[in-house]
Amino acid sequence: MKEAIIVDKDGFYLEPTLVDDHVSGVFPLSELSGSRDYTTGSQIDTSLEIFEAYQVAISVPPGLYKPRFDFEAGEWTEGLSPEEIDTLRSKSQPQTIEHMARGLPKDALSLESRATVSQDDYVLQLMFDLQQRINDQSNRIADLEYHINQLKENA
Template identity: 30%
Template sequence: MKAVPKVNTNGLYLEDALVDDTFSGVVPFYSNMEQGILDVLTTAENVTQPEGEAPNEPESNSYIIGIPVTPGLFRPSFDLAAWNAYESAVSAAEDSFQQALSKWQAFPEEQRGDMPVLESPTQPILWVEGLTPEEIEELTRPQPVEPNEMDRLGSEMVTRELEVLELRQQNEAQGAQIVGLELRLLSLENS
């Protein structure tokens, strides 16, 4: 079992879902599924319909994504439209390859030439940022930190130590003045 992302119908990450290790791709997750069971409905035949009504597709409320989330995204969002376009391009490339292969096989062996090669399209970037730059800036702005009791007491202690140091300096200055005055007084008495 492995954990894969589960997204809502807009592609925004919801949570992780546990799936088989071989799971890959993008699969709809339907609201009528039992909690914790991944039962993929692929055709309308799997859904019971009242008699006389046209069968309709069950409505998916999320998707299970077998493609890892790109690291560094604040709010990952899976681009479902890009995935659908990529899947269509892969299908078209496979169809084109099958046609080219059939034509190639129809020629006699001495006239065939090189065997056609399947050229799959490059997978686009499917995980994108779901937040606007303004929302990201708001999230990453440093928040003012209120000092805790230890910080407050430490700050007060530093303030008191600075006051004591200033009083010592004033005391030394006044002591030097007193000594100076006493020396003057002694010199006046001796004269």
């Protein structure tokens, strides 16, 4: 088994999936009539195929901030503009204690306590982000289990 990527109709990375080692290329993913509506949980009663995503069995190269598959070129590209990347890079640069202290009033917390508060906020944000990822993965697992059960029932 190897990793493939599910992308939206514009080629933007949605989530990883597993495919057989021999699978290569790009394949449309469709929902058939009787599929589940994930927003309401109800069944969709239409006989049309709805193409909303693609499975890309081509490795994503390292270093992309927002991977986007270019269907015409058949390769992964950067989905962010150079300006958006610069903004991300400037936000991710750690600030020194002296830099943070410049914006503080004279009667503000000491530099040491300010650094501790900043670290605590950072850790809390990391914990929140991790919980969000866990929740997203749990939802994906539930969706996969649902589809597996549907395939078993139709077999």
